[in-house]
Amino acid sequence: MANVLPSPWRAWLTSRSPRSRRQAWLGQLYLGWLALLRNPLALLGLAIVLALVLAAAAAPLLASQDPLAQSLPDRLLPPGSPGHWLGTDEFGRDLWSRVVHGARVTLYIVLLVVVTAPVFGLAVGTAAGYFGGLVDVVLMRLTDVFLAFPRLILALAFVAALGPGIENAVLAIALTAWPPYARVARAETLTVVRSDYIAAAQLQGAGSLRIITGHVMPLCLSSVIVRITLDMAGIILVAAGLGFLGLGAQPPLPEWGLMISSGRKFLFDQWWVATVPGLAIFVVSLGFNLLGDGLRDVLDPRSAGR
Amino acid sequence: MDGTGKGGAMIEIAGLEVVFASRGDRVRAVDGIELAVAEREAFGLVGESGSGKSTVLRALCGLAPVSGGRATIAGLPPPRRRDPAFARRVQMVFQDPFSSLHPRHTIDRTLAEPLVIHRLGDRRERDRQVEAALTDVGLDPGFRFRYPHQLSGGQRQRVAVARALMLEPQVLLLDEPTSALDASVQAEVLNLLSRLRRERGLTFLMVSHDFAVIDHMCDRVAVMQGGRIVETLDHAALARRQVREDYTRRLLEASSAHAPLALQEEGGA
Numbered sequence: 001m002a003n004v005l006p007s008p009w010r011a012w013l014t015s016r017s018p019r020s021r022r023q024a025w026l027g028q029l030y031l032g033w034l035a036l037l038r039n040p041l042a043l044l045g046l047a048i049v050l051a052l053v054l055a056a057a058a059a060p061l062l063a064s065q066d067p068l069a070q071s072l073p074d075r076l077l078p079p080g081s082p083g084h085w086l087g088t089d090e091f092g093r094d095l096w097s098r099v100v101h102g103a104r105v106t107l108y109i110v111l112l113v114v115v116t117a118p119v120f121g122l123a124v125g126t127a128a129g130y131f132g133g134l135v136d137v138v139l140m141r142l143t144d145v146f147l148a149f150p151r152l153i154l155a156l157a158f159v160a161a162l163g164p165g166i167e168n169a170v171l172a173i174a175l176t177a178w179p180p181y182a183r184v185a186r187a188e189t190l191t192v193v194r195s196d197y198i199a200a201a202q203l204q205g206a207g208s209l210r211i212i213t214g215h216v217m218p219l220c221l222s223s224v225i226v227r228i229t230l231d232m233a234g235i236i237l238v239a240a241g242l243g244f245l246g247l248g249a250q251p252p253l254p255e256w257g258l259m260i261s262s263g264r265k266f267l268f269d270q271w272w273v274a275t276v277p278g279l280a281i282f283v284v285s286l287g288f289n290l291l292g293d294g295l296r297d298v299l300d301p302r303s304a305g306r
Numbered sequence: 307m308d309g310t311g312k313g314g315a316m317i318e319i320a321g322l323e324v325v326f327a328s329r330g331d332r333v334r335a336v337d338g339i340e341l342a343v344a345e346r347e348a349f350g351l352v353g354e355s356g357s358g359k360s361t362v363l364r365a366l367c368g369l370a371p372v373s374g375g376r377a378t379i380a381g382l383p384p385p386r387r388r389d390p391a392f393a394r395r396v397q398m399v400f401q402d403p404f405s406s407l408h409p410r411h412t413i414d415r416t417l418a419e420p421l422v423i424h425r426l427g428d429r430r431e432r433d434r435q436v437e438a439a440l441t442d443v444g445l446d447p448g449f450r451f452r453y454p455h456q457l458s459g460g461q462r463q464r465v466a467v468a469r470a471l472m473l474e475p476q477v478l479l480l481d482e483p484t485s486a487l488d489a490s491v492q493a494e495v496l497n498l499l500s501r502l503r504r505e506r507g508l509t510f511l512m513v514s515h516d517f518a519v520i521d522h523m524c525d526r527v528a529v530m531q532g533g534r535i536v537e538t539l540d541h542a543a544l545a546r547r548q549v550r551e552d553y554t555r556r557l558l559e560a561s562s563a564h565a566p567l568a569l570q571e572e573g574g575a
Contacts, residue, residue, distance in 0.1 A: 016456065017448035024412050024451035196406035199369055200469065204420040205393035214419075218410045 042294020048287025055103040063097035098254035116174040121181025129189025169248035188220040222299035229292030233285035317343035321375030337533035348510035350524035358533040397470035398479040403462035407454040460491035480512040517561035
């Protein structure tokens with residue numbers, strides 16, 4: 001399994017004396033990849049996540065119909081019907097096409113949250129841990145305030161204030177998702193901030209910004225990445241929850257939570273309308289969780305050797 | 307040529323006190339010591355663990371609080387925040403090479419960073435300096451893009467020495483630079499330090515618990531106990547074992563009890 005690369009490449013990647021920064025970095029990446037290969041469940045998770053990305057990228061090609069095209073004669077067809085292998089919903093829209101296009105919405109929400117919340121949380125947490133004292137107290141009490149509210153409730157409050165819509169849902173999720181990252185980053189920072197290599201950097205005249213971004217953050221990054229992948233499932237669920245409650249994506253957008261919400265009315269007679277998007281949420285959440293567990297084994301500095 | 311102290315002393319410590327206070331508990335780690343180290347001298351501080359010798363070094367470079375008295379290097383007080391001028395005069399080599407190099411930075415990045423911070427040279431010039439620094443501490447340039455975990459303890463400490471010398475400081479503070487290394491590797495690193503001091507005219511202030519190491523490296527040595535200096539010896543007195551204090555004698559006996567290091571001048575580098 002490990003010998004999937006032609007040997008000259010492998011020799012280049014695993015060289016004990018890399019000749020450039022990029023080679024050294026890629027070599028480390030390759031070793032991480034090998035470690036990930038040893039974990040079949042993590043690979044399954046990776047496959048699911050890649051499938052989600054592919055589905056989102058190639059949605060127009062994969063979808064057999066227009067996800068918004070209504071056709072009242074074809075409404076509520078069961079799975080396996082000709083032309084609609086997953087069936088249709090109450091407006092006769094093809095469920096397969098809607099689920100595939102829904103991957104785009106889900107990925108869009110997830111990506112937007114990922115480029116905002118962890119970055120903000122990382123900045124807050126490392127600053128609090130590095131400076132300590134009053135900065136630490138103020139930043140962490142602020143974090144505590146945000147942590148004190150259940151996530152969905154706080155997101156609901158934000159959306160209620162900002163108005164429904166997918167951008168506002170993303171904003172609300174990001175605003176409620178950053179505190180755990182700040183906590184994780186602060187804890188990691190506290191374990192490294194007294195170490196000799198930080199003292200050495202200070203003695204060389206490095207400023208706080210350089211030390212935080214160049215020395216502290218790389219060490220927090222692996223915990224944060226693991227936390228992100230494990231958090232994805234939660235983000236997807238909150239997004240779906242907001243959609244379900246009518247506060248996230250608005251009809252007729254094919255968002256999975258919204259699709260479950262509309263299928264709820266027919267759950268007993270036409271179970272597939274709610275079940276198909278529900279399965280999509282379940283599989284994708286599971287995929288992110290499996291990948292997160294695998295990444296934790298690969299990236300966690302405590303489980304890896306020195 | 308520059309602000310060395312009035313008496314020609316490079317490092318001057320007068321009545322230095324370091325008190326660590328935490329939750330009403332006050333620990334007096336350094337309790338009023340006097341010390342003057344001349345330019346190009348190698349001065350040793352020796353004592354048991356907890357005698358405050360490392361704290362003196364950390365106080366000198368601003369890593370421990372100065373609670374009383376004065377401590378200056380080349381006329382500069384310990385920096386309170388970042389101080390580029392101080393960094394170019396004084397650098398430190400830490401005790402444990404396993405924790406003094408950033409685990410996620412290549413050797414290249416570790417060595418180039420001081421130059422980047424002080425905006426010295428362009429990229430090509432920095433590349434050249436990093437390779438020269440590696441060669442100077444006896445490491446093959448092939449080590450340049452390795453990570454610290456791919457090096458042995460001795461190799462790491464060589465990298466730490468190279469990093470300390472990147473800014474061409476005048477003073478090197480050495481905090482038990484070899485105590486975490488094997489005996490044979492200890493000798494190599496000590497010989498490397500001796501050679502670099504000769505070549506570059508460095509001033510050393512070195513902390514150790516091992517008289518053999520101090521004897522090999524230093525012109526004079528101060529013996530510390532409980533945050534105070536109990537006795538100062540020069541090299542000749544140390545060779546003749548002319549010591550005044552019982553405490554010093556006990557330390558000397560403890561050091562000679564384990565096998566003496568095979569230290570030769572300029573041994574295998």
